[in-house]
Amino acid sequence: MNSIKDLAFFQSLADYMNDHPDTFEILGEVDMTMGIIMFDPAGEDLRVCLPFEELGCASPTTMAAGQETGCDCWLEGDLAAWETMFKNIEAGDGATGRQTISSLTLVGEHIEVHGIDPMGIDRFFRFNQTVQQFFDGAGQLALSNS
């Protein structure tokens, strides 16, 4: 499985979403561009743009610092916080307890939701179940790779 610090990891999540429309259909279509920022203590931060549309996610791309402001909203946190979240997903076949993306961003100690426009941040709440299902795809990928 790809490291979560690789764009390929997010491409795998997007592929999983695109290949399983039935899983996402019950949640409804999504129209949102969401950024992910992972701060790396080694200075190699990763910024990924996830363009969600309809029942899928078009190709994720990397962004330069500052380009996240072009997204409806973005989630940012230390690499360690993201690793903990994805490990939890892989262990439980989906996020549990306070490792759901909604929990993490609510407390905001490790991962925060940001946006230039409050309406963009509200999109994160409007499509929250789909975002969670997207991240939970990491659990399915881990299963298929094990």
Next chain:
Amino acid sequence: MALVEGHTERKLPTESSLGQPLDWEWLRGAKSEWGMKPTPSKRGLTMMDIAQGSYGVIEDHPKYRSMAPRGADIDDNTPDMGYILNHKSQVWAENVMELYEEAVARQWSSTRDIPWNELRELPSDIEHAMCQLCTVLTEIEMIATDLPAKWMWRMNHHFLEAKMFLSTQIMDEARHSDVFRKRALANGGGLLMSRSGTDSLLRSILEAKTYTQASALLHLLGEGFILDVFRQGELIAPTHVEKKIFRLAMQDEARHVAYGTMHIRQAIAADPDEAEEIHEALDHGEKLFLELGTSPTLSTALAVLLAGGVEHIEDKGFPMQDLLAKKIFTSYLARCERAGLNRIERTALPLEALGIDLNQFDQTGV
């Protein structure tokens, strides 16, 4: 009337067999858009897809006050239905079609989609707190059904999509009342205390003088507050069953807030004087919501859930509640600013005590 089919002219009868006059004008197609064919998007044929030509023109002041469909050939003597909300800015929001489609796509069922069978026995204090919270929520959610219903029949049918969106809100809120009532009863607990302060707040919203004032109180303030309570569901839900309830309800609530924010923005943009009326409503409403948020029953129930039980209420429950209150009112003030309202100078909310950093706001708006 004669109907031409290919090279054949067919004479059509002018009277029915009972002697009633017959009208064949519709066979000619009354509007110039006849033949226009909208293209479905990937998700199907949406309201945005069919908003073409005159069908998609939302007039500021529609000519008629009837239920005649926008874009049809309408009789000049079509009856006046007594609508009082006849200006676009009184009901419209630029995102309303998108939100309607989103609402239709994201409906869920409290009966089918919540794994009720997976509820488990909880410590007594947690079960009581959850039941108390659900008692408040099932009570207050119906205001967001009653209020749009009160105003919808006074809205000009020209603004059909706004009425359709509000219909989805009514269904959403009925479902919220339903799901919190079910949760209160489902685990052997029950409905607990309903206190008069809650109903005073609800009456205040219901009695707003104008729809835009009502929308500011309901969508911007009230639902914004409840949206954040549902977000807290992630922290207060004792099991995955309640988590799912809160998450699904949160998505619904966020749509309602998105409509209200953009509706208020539209109303103020069309008439800046409208802002003062909205401010007045919010001056009053903020006090009432602060009272609700700090009410002895609701605040204690939330604190117990946040603390995971009464044992840690002082070292975990109340401090976490303070942190979340700061987030709730920060989000509210940001939405006000997006709606074109600058509440910073005006609000009676204890911003300093809440620890809200005012530098994060542009403090623009009316």
